[in-house]
Amino acid sequence: xxxxxxxxxxxxxxxxxxxxxxxxxxxxxxxxxxxxxxxxxxxxxxxxxxxxxxxxxxxxxxxxxxxxxxxxxxxxxxxxxxxxxxxxxxxxxxxxxxxxxxxxxxxxxxxxxxxxxxxxxxxxxxxxxxxxxxxxxxxxxxxxxxxxxxxxxxxxxxxxxxxxxxxxxxxxxxxxxxxxxxxxxxxxxxxxxxxxxxxxxxxxxxxxxxxxxxxxxxxxxxxxxxxxxxxxxxxxxxxxxxxxxxxxxxxxxxxxxxxxxxxxxxxxxxxxxxxxxxxxxxxxxxxxxxxxxxxxxxxxxxxxxxxxxxxx
Amino acid sequence: xxxxxxxxxxxxxxxxxxxxxxxxxxxxxxxxxxxxxxxxxxxxxxxxxxxxxxxxxxxxxxxxxxxxxxxxxxxxxxxxxxxxxxxxxxxxxxxxxxxxxxxxxxxxxxxxxxxxxxxxxxxxxxxxxxxxxxxxxxxxxxxxxxxxxxxxxxxxxxxxxxxxxxxxxxxxxxxxxxxxxxxxxxxxxxxxxxxxxxxxxxxxxxxxxxxxxxxxxxxxxxxxxxxxxxxxxxxxxxxxxxxxxxxxxxxxxxxxxxxxxxxxxxxxxxxxxxxxxxxxxxxxxxxxxxxxxxxxxxxxxxxxxxxxxxxx
Amino acid sequence: xxxxxxxxxxxxxxxxxxxxxxxxxxxxxxxxxxxxxxxxxxxxxxxxxxxxxxxxxxxxxxxxxxxxxxxxxxxxxxxxxxxxxxxxxxxxxxxxxxxxxxxxxxxxxxxxxxxxxxxxxxxxxxxxxxxxxxxxxxxxxxxxxxxxxxxxxxxxxxxxxxxxxxxxxxxxxxxxxxxxxxxxxxxxxxxxxxxxxxxxxxxxxxxxxxxxxxxxxxxxxxxxxxxxxxxxxxxxxxxxxxxxxxxxxxxxxxxxxxxxxxxxxxxxxxxxxxxxxxxxxxxxxxxxxxxxxxxxxxxxxxxxxxxxxxxx
Numbered sequence: 001x002x003x004x005x006x007x008x009x010x011x012x013x014x015x016x017x018x019x020x021x022x023x024x025x026x027x028x029x030x031x032x033x034x035x036x037x038x039x040x041x042x043x044x045x046x047x048x049x050x051x052x053x054x055x056x057x058x059x060x061x062x063x064x065x066x067x068x069x070x071x072x073x074x075x076x077x078x079x080x081x082x083x084x085x086x087x088x089x090x091x092x093x094x095x096x097x098x099x100x101x102x103x104x105x106x107x108x109x110x111x112x113x114x115x116x117x118x119x120x121x122x123x124x125x126x127x128x129x130x131x132x133x134x135x136x137x138x139x140x141x142x143x144x145x146x147x148x149x150x151x152x153x154x155x156x157x158x159x160x161x162x163x164x165x166x167x168x169x170x171x172x173x174x175x176x177x178x179x180x181x182x183x184x185x186x187x188x189x190x191x192x193x194x195x196x197x198x199x200x201x202x203x204x205x206x207x208x209x210x211x212x213x214x215x216x217x218x219x220x221x222x223x224x225x226x227x228x229x230x231x232x233x234x235x236x237x238x239x240x241x242x243x244x245x246x247x248x249x250x251x252x253x254x255x256x257x258x259x260x261x262x263x264x265x266x267x268x269x270x271x272x273x274x275x276x277x278x279x280x281x282x283x284x285x286x287x288x289x290x291x292x293x294x295x296x297x298x299x300x301x302x303x304x305x306x307x308x309x310x311x312x
Numbered sequence: 313x314x315x316x317x318x319x320x321x322x323x324x325x326x327x328x329x330x331x332x333x334x335x336x337x338x339x340x341x342x343x344x345x346x347x348x349x350x351x352x353x354x355x356x357x358x359x360x361x362x363x364x365x366x367x368x369x370x371x372x373x374x375x376x377x378x379x380x381x382x383x384x385x386x387x388x389x390x391x392x393x394x395x396x397x398x399x400x401x402x403x404x405x406x407x408x409x410x411x412x413x414x415x416x417x418x419x420x421x422x423x424x425x426x427x428x429x430x431x432x433x434x435x436x437x438x439x440x441x442x443x444x445x446x447x448x449x450x451x452x453x454x455x456x457x458x459x460x461x462x463x464x465x466x467x468x469x470x471x472x473x474x475x476x477x478x479x480x481x482x483x484x485x486x487x488x489x490x491x492x493x494x495x496x497x498x499x500x501x502x503x504x505x506x507x508x509x510x511x512x513x514x515x516x517x518x519x520x521x522x523x524x525x526x527x528x529x530x531x532x533x534x535x536x537x538x539x540x541x542x543x544x545x546x547x548x549x550x551x552x553x554x555x556x557x558x559x560x561x562x563x564x565x566x567x568x569x570x571x572x573x574x575x576x577x578x579x580x581x582x583x584x585x586x587x588x589x590x591x592x593x594x595x596x597x598x599x600x601x602x603x604x605x606x607x608x609x610x611x612x613x614x615x616x617x618x619x620x621x622x623x624x
Numbered sequence: 625x626x627x628x629x630x631x632x633x634x635x636x637x638x639x640x641x642x643x644x645x646x647x648x649x650x651x652x653x654x655x656x657x658x659x660x661x662x663x664x665x666x667x668x669x670x671x672x673x674x675x676x677x678x679x680x681x682x683x684x685x686x687x688x689x690x691x692x693x694x695x696x697x698x699x700x701x702x703x704x705x706x707x708x709x710x711x712x713x714x715x716x717x718x719x720x721x722x723x724x725x726x727x728x729x730x731x732x733x734x735x736x737x738x739x740x741x742x743x744x745x746x747x748x749x750x751x752x753x754x755x756x757x758x759x760x761x762x763x764x765x766x767x768x769x770x771x772x773x774x775x776x777x778x779x780x781x782x783x784x785x786x787x788x789x790x791x792x793x794x795x796x797x798x799x800x801x802x803x804x805x806x807x808x809x810x811x812x813x814x815x816x817x818x819x820x821x822x823x824x825x826x827x828x829x830x831x832x833x834x835x836x837x838x839x840x841x842x843x844x845x846x847x848x849x850x851x852x853x854x855x856x857x858x859x860x861x862x863x864x865x866x867x868x869x870x871x872x873x874x875x876x877x878x879x880x881x882x883x884x885x886x887x888x889x890x891x892x893x894x895x896x897x898x899x900x901x902x903x904x905x906x907x908x909x910x911x912x913x914x915x916x917x918x919x920x921x922x923x924x925x926x927x928x929x930x931x932x933x934x935x936x
Contacts (some may be wrong), residue, residue, distance in 0.1 A: 017771065023335065028348055035654055038680060048386040050407065052378060052415040056350060059376050064683050068677060072696065074672040075895045084899040087803050091895030094907070096672065099918040103676040257380050270411065271387045271403030275396040283406070294411040340660055359719070360698040364690060364727040368662060371688050384696065488712050583699045583722065584714030587708040594720070608722040 005127050005140040007148045007190035014195075016152065016303060017159045023306070024299045027060045034063030034310050040104035041141065043069045044111040044126065044164050045150050049270060049294050050141045050149065054108060057301035061309065066104070078124050093126075097133035103208045106137050106308055113144035113181050115245030121145065122210075130131045139301075142183050145210075151187030153300040155195060157293045158232055162267055165229040166196055167231035170264075172223060173203030174277040175236035175250045185238050193217065202226030206248045209241050223253075227260055232289075235278050244292040258282050265289050313619040317439050317452040319460045319502040321379045326465065326507075328615060329471045335618070336611045339372045345621050346375030349624065352416035353453070356423040356438065359461050361582060362461065364454045366420060369613035373621060379418070387423050401538055405438075409445035418449050425456035425493050427511050427557030434522075449620045451613075454495055457522075464579050465497030465612040467507060469605045470544055472579055478508055479543035482576075485515030485561045486537060486589040488549030496581045497550050498525050505529065514538030520551050522530050536564075539572055544601075546579040547590055570594050625931040629751050629764040629771045631814035638819075640776065640927060641783045646924045647930070651684045654864055656934050658687030664728035665765070668735040668750065669694045673717055673894060674765045674920050675772065678732060681925035687704065690727070703749050717750075721757035737768035738807050739869030745769065746834075759902050761932045762790055763925075769834075772894050775811030777924040779819060781917045785889055790854035791822055794888075796847060798901040799828030800861035808839050808893045809862050817841065826850030831866050838850045847877075851884055856913075858891040859902055880902045882906050889913050 003009060010016050023029075039058045042052065051067070058065040068074060074135065077096050078089035085092065100107055111126035122268065130138045138301055158169060169192055169289040171185065192199040201209070202220040220226035227233060235256045240246045258264065258281040266278065266288045274280055282288060314532055315321060323327050337343075351370045355363065363379070371375040379388060389408050390401035397404065412419055423438035431489045442450045452460055470481060481503040483497065498521065504511040505527065514532040515523070532538035539545060547568045552558045568578065570593040580591065586592055594600060634640050646752065647653075663682045667675065675691070677726060682689040688893045692698060701720050702713035715771065722730055735750035745768040754762045764772055782793060793816055810833065814822040817839065825833070826844040844850035851857060859880045864870045880890065882905040890902065896905055906912060 015893075031348070034653070036683075038456065040676065043385070046381070046386055048403070049411060051385060052352065055378050057417040059348075059350065064677050068672070068675065069385065073667070073675060073693065074670055078898070081900075082904060085897035086900050090897065091672070092898050095894055095896065095914065095918075098915045099673060102915070102919040103922060108715065128925040247426065254773065270407055272407065273397035274390070274404050274406075275394075276398050279468065280394060290407065291410045291414070294407075295414040298415060343660070355697070357697055360692070360715070361723060364664065364724065365696060367690050368727040371660075371662065381697065404870060435904075542630065583720055584710035584716065584719065586702070586716050587706075588710050602719065603722045603726070606719075607726040610727060 001137070001311050003131060004148060004304045004308065005138055005143070006146055006309050007151045007194070008146065009195055010131070010152065010194065013155055013191070019158050020156045020299045020303045022211045024229050027302065030306055031060065031062045033306060034058065034061035037105040037309060038064045038066055038103065039108060039305065040068065041068045042069065042098055042110070043067070047110055047141070049297050051108060052138060053294070053297035056298050056299045060302055062306055069200040079129050086102065087107070088109045093129040094133050097130050098135065101135040102193065104136055105293045105312060106139060106305065107134055108141045109297055110141035111143055115179050115181065118244040123164060127173040137305060142281050144181070145183055145186045147183040147184055149297065149300050149304065150184055151191035153186050153293055153296045154234065154267065156296045156300060157189045157199070157267065157289055158195070158273065161289060164231060166198055168229055169234065170230040171234045171236065173195040173207050173254060174235040174237050174256055175252055175284045176249055176273060176277060179245050179247050180237050182209055182238045182241060185209055186237050187218060188234060188236070191214055200226050204249060204251065204254065206240055206242060207238065209238065224260070225297050227273050230264040232267055233261055233264045234246065236269065237277060255279060256282055259284065261287060267293060313449070313464060313623050315438055315443060315450050316460060316616045317443065317450055317455070318618065319463045319506070321460065322506065323331050323462065325467055325503070332468045332611045335614050339611070339614065340351050342618055343372070343374045345618060346370065346373035347517055348437055349417040349621060351377045351418045351420060351617065352412055353377060353379050354419045354422070355411070356383065359422055359453070362422060365606070365609035366453060366613045368610045369617055373617055375428060375617065388448050391441050405441040406445050407559055409442050410447065413447040417624060418617065419446055420450060420451040420453045422453035423455055424599060427491050427493065428550060429605045430556040431509045432454065442523050449618060451620070456493070457498055458494055459495040459499045459607065461612050461616065462496055463503035465605055465608045466500050466546065466579065467544045468608045468612060469579065469601055470509070471508070473601060474522050476512055476543060480510040480541055481532065481544045482538050482542045482566065483513045483546045484538065484548040484565060485519050485548050486565055486568055487566050488585060488589060489562055491559050492549050492553040494550045494553060495519055497521055497548050501529060502551065512538050514562060516563065516566065518548065518552055536572070538552065542576040544579060545573055545576045548581065551590060553590065566592060568594055575599070579605060582606055627755065627762050628772060628928045628932065629755065629762055629767070630770055631775045633772065634776065634818065637721050637779055637815070637854055640646040641780050641843045643922045644780045644927045647926050651923070651926065654930055655684070655686045657930060658682065658685035661687045661729040661933060662727065663689045663732060663929065664724055665689060665691050665722070665729045665732045666734070668695065670887055671734055671765070671923050673733060677763060677918070678925045680922045681929055684922070684926055685929055687929065689740055700760065703753050704857035705858060718751040718757050721909050722759065723813055725759040728760055729936060730763060730929065731758055732763040732765045734765035735767055739803050739805065739863060741869040752820065762927060762931055764931070768805070769807055769810055771807040771811045772857050772902065773924050773928065774808055775815035776902065777917055777920045778812050778858065778891065779815040780920045780924060781891065782819070782821070783915055787915060788855060792822040792853055793856045793858065794850050794882065795825045795858045795860065797831050797878060798859040798861050799878050799879055800897060800901060801874060803863040803869050803871050804861050806833055806862045806865060807861050808869060809833055809860050813837055813841060814858070828873060830864055830866060831862065833862065848884070854888040856891060860892065861901060866921070879903060880910065887911070888907050890915055
């Protein structure tokens, strides 16, 4: 594999899920594969799970992870072409990506969207600039419009906990006080569209995600209708896509409660604001899969790195 | 050993000192013990010695250390139960501790007190929350009211430099311009109470530490009386315990001088403000053990990690 | 080798270049040399290439790199002797350097100049304090007045791309909006003075570097005269040395263009501001060596660490 920047880089999701489960059952079996190989992880934004699980995955493969917080440790990066760099940015992505490529066998990048400039965000200018100017494989640790390591993790987790032939999976918008990106929602949708599940989305009016991503997945503006007979409820907040980056409502009626959940399994990518997105009673119950999801982040990242290392 | 969060986790201090000396004489002898084991070190506060010596200890055991500055690298953590998280905190300790446990074989945590809310600080809410919600052993890298890696280090250093049968050890308060925690003082007191030494404390009135910790250790409000015939003088500033977190005086008369020290050995946990806490002439003399103390931090941490690894 | 803090620590530059090329042809051949040795890298300032390439070099030698951002992770350090530390600094370099020496086999330090106090900067108080108080070898990762890892890299790169008997090398000042240090310019000059090249410097009046460093190297205040028949053009901005730390002009006439460059090779230490220091057409052409320079940083650092490790 030459890169992992989008859910579409997964050729056959069920074979990937199987491979991830194999890794999970014996995480150290490929310890020799990454020997003397370096994973440089570049963070433009905060991270806990992605930061730690990707390091852990690299270590399980015998790789040397090198971490850099781009803004704190290094120089502000310019992404625009043909610009006169007499402002705040000190280094152009053309140099940065090419240079880091010489110290890394694989580069992983996290860069959140502005949520202000829709076109710029949708162009994925950070991750695409790395793809263009780096000479080594790129892994997306969450970009403007996608979080494919999380989407893969979620597919693995759903497969692991599926007990019916074709489970019903509901992605439900939930309230939040801040304007959040669409990346997790988008990648989850794209992962579910590749799986043999009954998949529906529910969100308030004005919160429909990009129709090029939701495609023909049913969208319900009535949460209780959508949640009926769900096997998995995936809660996530996102800001408006139409009224780009805006928080239109923080209506606590959309919070996931134990009553709404019933016997379904609860999922969330974390971090989650308790009693805003979902009530304590859900997270503290056996129905919650959130900790297991976080655990599976290691194996998703390890699978991706393994596929890349095997192809170096 | 299942955890190391308090000096009382030491069962027999003399056998620990002996074990630490064994490690010091051959630091790499257990290089295989931590192979493919991960130590996640979480810093809520600044650190130099603890940060470097604990990493070094982990490397000496063959472990993979992963470092995270919680505030800078990750999300603000909520510790209160049953709260509606619509403020500045983005992730609850219930999730954070459980999640990190899945990427770590051991978690080490540094979190200083507020020095504003005595009850909250004394409840050790950070370290205790990790003990409660993490599923792997926890090591205290300095918490609100204790710094047991330092206390163990100090015991090792005193044993190493003891030349009389039962040395006199004096813990002396010293001036400082800022309000400092009680953690180092507390753990030193608790370590000395476990050892066969003549131990006394001296501090100005209003600076007596928690009586549940000082217990029957003599406290002198006259420094010169306390220092008489001392073999070891351990200087440390702390803010008031009674008038919680306040700086009542910064009287330079309490600074440790070469004259006051006489032939005693000088100790301090570092960092130390020269010519405020102690004069140059002391630190630059052969009587100072502060660099050797810092050296022993590695072996104290290595002993603790070794005991934990042997029990995983 | 006991230290690498200055270009003059290179005894024979051509044998060093040869040794670096040997490393470059087989970077992992000394993987056993640094086993269980620790490189502590201390950053007082931002870094990308130095940070990553030095880590990579350490890993290629089997060393364990430990990274610390001094200001963010640790305590503010005092460098003045006999001072009463009742201000912002919490730890004296005497303790800091001695303490870190106990966790490190080699210490590497990056500390930029103030550009305000010429005498203090020229005294190299940070790097010299580490040399004085540390008990292990020190590597300079860019100090007030020198960047010898960069200077060595540049010598390696020029040797690698030399096709004529005695190439003409021009160091040209170039415009920049900020006041920049003299370190890269100084070390490049000192490296070139050791090589068998025709070396000239060109900069506007008022921008002559320290005459104790430029010595008898010709300085042209007319850029076009200096650039004539150049084989290598090394562009770099620096602030005034005479009017210390000041930006006297940002005249875009001094920017390096494709037309000025002709068939010469272009060099820069990076990060570089595009279309301020040099135009896109140069950086995007085959004449640019900047990415190769960055690549050679790894091998320069690896050679230095190797020489130090062989002497431990």
